[in-house]
Amino acid sequence: MKAFNVSDFAALIGIDWADRKHDICEVDLHIHTQHLSVISSQPNAINAWANALKEKYNGQAVAVACELKKGPLIYALSKFEHIVLFTINPSTVAKYRKAFTHSGAKDDPTDAAIQVEILQLHMSKLNVITPDTEKVRRLTQLVEYRRKLVQDRVNLTNKITTTLKNYYPHVLDWFKEKDTQVFCDFILRWPSLKQVKRARKQTLIDFFNQHNSRYPSVNEKRIEEIKQAEALTTDNAIILPNLLLVECLTAQLKQLMIAIERFDVEIKTLYKNHKDKFIFDSLPGAGPQIAPRLLAAMGSNRERYQPSEEIQKYAGIAPVTERSGKKEWIHWRYSCTKFLRQTFVEWAGQSVRYSFWAKAYYEQQKSKGKPHNTIIRALAFKWIRILFRCWKTRTAYDETTYLAALKSKGSPLLKYAVEGKF
Structure with missing residues (x-):
């Protein structure tokens, strides 16, 4: 720059x-x-x-x-x-x-x-x-807005859960996932225990089948629990206000899920047509949600960051060291782009499941007594250096190549992994 x-x-x-x-x-x-x-x-x-x-x-x-x-x-x-x-x-x-x-x-x-x-x-x-380019700037806006909508979805499902516990807690056991079409449609059709107990068995079976919930054992269990369920309360002063709130919140949740799907389509279209897609597709644990966010984080301008330390600091991953007299302390970097930090931390967390060396590093640090969040931030710090190199050289990440590099350097991490300590 x-x-x-x-x-x-x-x-x-x-x-x-x-x-x-x-x-x-x-x-x-x-x-x-x-x-x-x-x-x-x-x-x-x-x-x-x-x-x-x-x-x-x-x-x-x-x-x-x-x-x-x-x-x-x-x-x-x-x-x-x-x-x-x-x-x-x-x-x-x-x-x-x-x-x-x-x-x-x-x-x-x-x-x-x-x-x-x-x-x-x-x-x-x-x-x-x-x-940056128009496509990257557009992608950046889309992934940021999508992440906010996802958080709105979490907040909304929490509100619905809290409200249902006041008068209709049974439905929370019948559906483990709340941010689904079948859950929303069930609540909107039968917003109280009294109403769902009136439904015929075949009506319930048809409803589940129409929503691709075609596991007979699961559906039978739900129907049996519906018929045997006892009301938490029969006080309409409790039931009716909460019922109305649940109907309003559930309608919002349904529309919110539709909106997120629209964002997913736009993001997928932009991402798959970007020439650097192959780099981010090669990253362990990136997946269809995080890979576009990483592309937006790095951008197309290869001169934007020179050493990898610049993006480590900008993203808030690099810790801050302070010194005064004989004292020295290290702390979390407060001034940074929060969404960017969130992107790298979430990716690092996912990489533990898909990368051999990342899993080894996590277990190595865990054995030293390090807390989970500290390990993931340190792992994100390492991943940024690797991603920066791939991005600069326009090279896809290859786990075998990286493991060979660790071996040539005599990395203690590789020795830890080879000895089967995790």
Whole structure:
């Protein structure tokens, strides 16, 4: 990634964004003047301001700093070639403000000026927002939104479970998986024990068969339990409000599952047509859900990360070492892209089931008394280095090749595995 200097730009600009307006501090580097202004957050106002900059500085590059990595403002400014976007952590601006303002009071124009000052003094340490290809950016949005929908599904099933326990707990034993079509349709058709006990046996059998639940022994057991079930309560003051809530939540869950399926189709289509698909398909434990997320994490720009340490730190996998006097301590990296960290950690967890050396490493660390989460994070740290190498060289991962490399280096991990200690 190109390193920028202040001399590369005609102007330095800080933007303190808000929902309806943006405060701007603009420093003209040719005549060394500062100008404060406010623009609307409406697209036409942002476009007019950006075009005015291009005309004012004859198409020369201008550096714009903002406390955002994505969002409407970033999306609007990314299309202008004369604007180079730098992102500044909001906590950095807040701490900078407090260091030089005794009151610590926040003021939008002041924050915009602080961003310009940080840009001028520490440009080399700031991240530049460099858009990837349209397909990768689209895939990135899709996998992030899908993960949020999945979490919504978990939250919704938990709410449904809690509500059913209040008046109709039996159904939770009849269906082990709650996020399924058969569960939703069963609840919507028979939302109370009283209603399902009225159903004829053949009606229940037809229902299960229509939902591809064709195990006679399972269905017979369900039907028998339905007929023998006793009500938790007969108090309508309890039953009816909870019944209504369950019907509403279940309808939402059903629509949510349909939405996730739509996202799956879009993600699968984009992923299978990407030229780097073979790399991520080769990764143990990646699978159809995690592989597209890993592709989106790495992107298409091979210059985006140089050493693998950059992505280890950016993803929050690399720990932070702090020192003060004779003391030294290591802790979790708090400032990072949470979804990215989640992606690598989830992949590392799955890899234990599919990779020989990953399983050996997990058992080796476990024998040393390390907790599960610590082991998985350390494993993710190792996997990132391997993935980075494969990504850089456009090479599919091969377990045999990696094991041969471990053997040539005399890895104690391989010795641990060969001795059959796991």
